[in-house]
Every structure is written in C-alpha cells, then in structure tokens.
Amino acid sequence: MKIRNYWNLRDFGASMWEKSNRPQRIAIAIGSIFLVGLLPFAGASFLATPIAAYDAVLVYPVGVFVLMALGLNIVVGKSGMLDLGYVAFFAIGAYTMALMGTHTGLNTWEIMPFGIAFSMLAGVLLGLPTLRLRGDYLAIVTLGFGEIVRLIALNSSWTKGPNGIANIPMPPDIGPLKFKLEDQKVFFWVVVTMILLVIWMIRRLSIRRPGRAWESIRQDEDAAELMGVPTLKYKIWSFTLGAAVGGAAGVLYASKNLFIAPEMFTLNVSILILSCVVFGGIGNIWGVVVGATILGYLPDRIRFISDARLLVFGLVLVVVMNFRPDGLLPRKKREKAILKREVSV
C-alpha cells in the first residue's frame, strides 16, 4: 500500500527530504534560503502589496510574525499550554530597545541580549506562579498579563505613556549592508537569519530531552509527572524560551519602526500570532512558518478591498479551521507511523 498524495504537502516534503542524501539536503537548504533571501526583489511581481511598501511588509508583519509564531509554537504547539498574552514579551523587548536605545549609547545588537534577558525574566516571573494552572485558567492569566504590560506602558511616565517613544536608533551597518528606512531588504535578511536560528534551536531541542519532556506534557501532564518528568521545570523552560523569541522580535521591531506606542501591543497581536500558529498547523515548524506568512501577508495583499480586509481575514480563519482543523500543514500523526510499520511487515 503506497500513499501517493501530492496534495498532502507535508508528507510530500518530508519524503523528498528523507529520500535525499546529505549533499542533496545541504543543496536544498541553501537553495531555499537563497530563494527566500531573494524575496525582497520580487516586489514588481504579483506579490506586490497595493498600498504598503512591499519590502516593509516582508519585515513587518510577515517576518516578525513568523519569528513570533515560532516562539509561541514552543509554548502552545510543543508543550500544549495556551498562552494568550504573548504580546507582553514582544512589548518588553520593544520597550527595552526603545528605552535603552534612547537613553544609552548602545546599539541594537548590544541591546538585543538585554531585551531577550528581560523578556525571559518576565517569563520566569509569570511562569513560576501561573504554570501550575491549567488550560483556560492559564489562558486568562496570560491574557491578563499581556494587558497589564500594555497598561503599564500606557500609564507610566517613564514610558512616555500613550505618546510612545520616538527616535529609536536604527541598527548600525553590518559591513556593506546598510539599514535604511526606505529600503528594508537588510532588515528582511536579519529577520530571516533570526528565524533560521530559532528553527535550528527548536529542531535541536525537539529531539533531545526537553523536546521529549514537552511532548509528554502536551499529551498527558499527569502521566508525565508520574513518569518522573519534572513538568513544572520544563513548562517554565518552554515558556521562557518562547518569551526570549518574542523579546528578540520586539527589539528588532522597535529598531525597525523607530517609534513605538502602547497601542501597538494590544491583545489583537497575541490573538493574531496564535491564529498564525493554529492556522498553519500547530506544532509543525513549517506549518507555522507558512501560516504566519499567509496571515501576515494576506491583509496587506488584499488592501484593494481596503475596509473589508479584516472581515475577510476573520472569515478565512473560520473557513480554514472548519475544513482543515489541524491547520494547513499539520504535524505528523502517530497513526501514520503505525500504518507505515504495518506496511513494512
């Protein structure tokens, strides 16, 4: 029995990958990275976005969404905890960049570790008391946390309240690559590099002890605890790593946008990123990348129906979830593995 279904992109891609040997794999990887790197030059094709600048759209929302969705996927997809306040870590990263960038002489790359550290710290502080809660209670507490961070930014004088912080410095040039506001190719390449780093990190962790611990927590937390998995520790780790990615995305976003204000960090962002994860295929890295790309890109591509684009966005979510509840590129099911074993016997 051979399953031949070219519409099943995930299995198709996976079988391509498994059939190739090492040099071929390296060639595929480098080829695809190269193709992705060329994306900013495709602005004149059908990909062009009507109103927003195409290369800017590739950085934000598309690139930053992919990055954040990958980070949230560690929490929601890998270890099965519903986090509705992911925007908090994005905001903490962005405000770290904004405050340190305007008050100290440090540049973006020097602030990046601070942004990541602060969001990780926030992740631990929030995670320690709340990760004992489950399911929907965790959802509401994280949702509340996201709102609290936004409200603190809105109501405190040191964050300049609703006016936001302007004049955030651009990243310094990397050799011949110059960061410019009107031409954001370099930003895009930086985002892609960060995405690749995160994908690498997740793939390494997934096949090692933390990945197995998260998987067992996701499937049955009580059983995992009984089998001796220190569940709270690994949940906090997953939460904190997710926070770190969100913080890094925030630092980059602030440094790209040059201006941030509390209204950029509403619950809608958390929900949008969660939608990216579930829409693309929860738990599957490539699904998440595809989902975030589509959901980040779609609203800007369909600007010609300008006012109704969010309406269409909502309807697309409903329709896709109804017909592909596991997302566009779902993770492999264990049943498939069992089927394969039977075939080989």
Added chain:
Amino acid sequence: MFAVLIDQFWSLTIAGVALGFIYVLISLGYTMVYGVLRMINFANSEIFMWGTFGTVITNRDIFHYTQLSDPAKGWKLALVLISALLMSMFVAALTAVFVEFVAYRRLRAKGTNRLATLISAIGISIALQEVMRLLTASRPVGSPRVLEKIILTEVWGANIRLDTVITIIAAAIIYFLLERFIKLSRMGKAIRAVSQNEDAAKLMGVNLNRVITMTFLVGGLATGAAGFFYVTVFEYTKFNIGFTMGLAAFTAAVLGGIGNIRGAFLGGLSLGLLETYASAVLGTQWKAVTVFIVLVSVLLFKPNGLFGEAVQQTRA
C-alpha cells in the same frame, strides 16, 4: 487616596452593583457555554456588542426617539424599555446561535482539537466586529435618551438614580429567571447533565446538538440583556466595546468559578464592586491592572475560583 473611597462609599457601591449586574449577565454567556463545551466562547463579547445595537435600533428606529426629543414617561416608557430589552435579547440570542452554527457545529461533529475551535471562534468574532464597524463607519453610536435619569432618593449621601435602580432590579430578575430555568426546566436539566458528563447524557437520550444550541441561545439572551442595560446606563455604544466588557465579564466568570451559574453571579458582583472601588482609589487607568492582580492571586490560592464548587476537575 482612600478619602475618596470613604467619602463616596455608598454611591460607589451602588454604581459598582449596577456594573456588577451587567457583568453577571455577560459572564452567564461565558459560563454556560463553558459548562457545556469546556471552551471559552470567544465571540461572546461580540454577541454583547450586537445586543447593545438591538436597544439603539429600538429606541432610534422603531420608536423614533432622537437626541432632542423628550424622554418617555409612564406606560410609554415601560413599553419602550421592555421592547428594547426584548429586542436586544433577541438580536444577541440570534447572533449566539449563528456563532454556534458557523464556528462550532462542524468542528464539533469532527471531534477535533480545542484550539481549532478556539481560532474558529476568534475568526467569527473578528468578522462580527468588522461587520458592525463597516455598518457604523467606525463611529460611536449614541442612543437617544429614553429614560430620564431622575434622582429618586438620597441614601447616606448617595444619589440613587432611576437607571441604576432599573438595571439592578431588572437584571436581578432576569438572572433569577435564568437560574430557575437551568434548575427546574427539562432543557435546563439536560444542559446540566451535558455539563456534568457529556457521554452519559448522550447515552440517556439527550439530544446533544439541541442542548448546545439551546445553551448558546440562553447565554445569548443573558448577554443581550446586559447589552440593553449597558446602553440604558451609558447611552452609547460602539463596534469595539465588546472587548473590554467581555474581558471583564470573563474575568468575573473565572473569579466565581467558571461553568458555575451562581459563581457567575457572585463573581460578576464582586468584580463590579472591586473595579469601581479600585478606580476611585487608584484612578480609572489602573482599574484593569488591579482586577487582574486580584484575579491572579485568586487563581493561585483557589484555582477553581472564589466560589467554584470543586465538582468538575478543571480539564486541561
């Protein structure tokens, strides 16, 4: 800081109770659906928002009140208020059933993961909000003043206004009726049976789909009534009011122990009071922060909510 609280304690309390009753009714929408499906009905905030428009339409388009016309009196007032209330409940219940049909039914039949359903609900709530935004051109919609806000009496230095009194009494009656419906009627029993054990209820011959539609309907009725009271007190509505109110009402439901009707009542009232006191002491901009800090500490020490009965273990 606390002088304001002590000074205006009674008027704050009355305002808090009125707000609390609005929360009670919205959180009924959350808590009932949660009880049956074990899922947050994300679209409930938009169901509430659509409900508020039911009242505006009744006042403005059916009875032709304008911003300049005189407030209604006597029997006319009662007629307008009751038809506005029924209209709001009808619109919200219709929206709720629509949400269940479009966003939940197919996914439930497939028996898929909870997150997919959650995203589907988020999608429908974005769509509902956007439809209303396009219809109202993103503007706030004022409701003509039908009910004159007469000060009835003064108790311990607090003015007791007609609209607060009506809100408190009518909301309490609606809550009471709903609670009796769930407790005593055949359908109410079926709803409770499903929320205790879905499989067993199915085996006993309960029509699951009908019960779930009914749950959304009843939750929608309660949420719609809240929409009516909101417009009566604040005299305005907008396409995005659902979010803040929904968030607070959901917090109230969790505070009282979600899935539990009496919990929604106590949680809603405590949250209304807490929010009003907190905004008097700390300033309105910090009220949401206080509420959430209280919520987190409640969840830490009593994860089933303040008044939650530990009947059903919270499932992941």
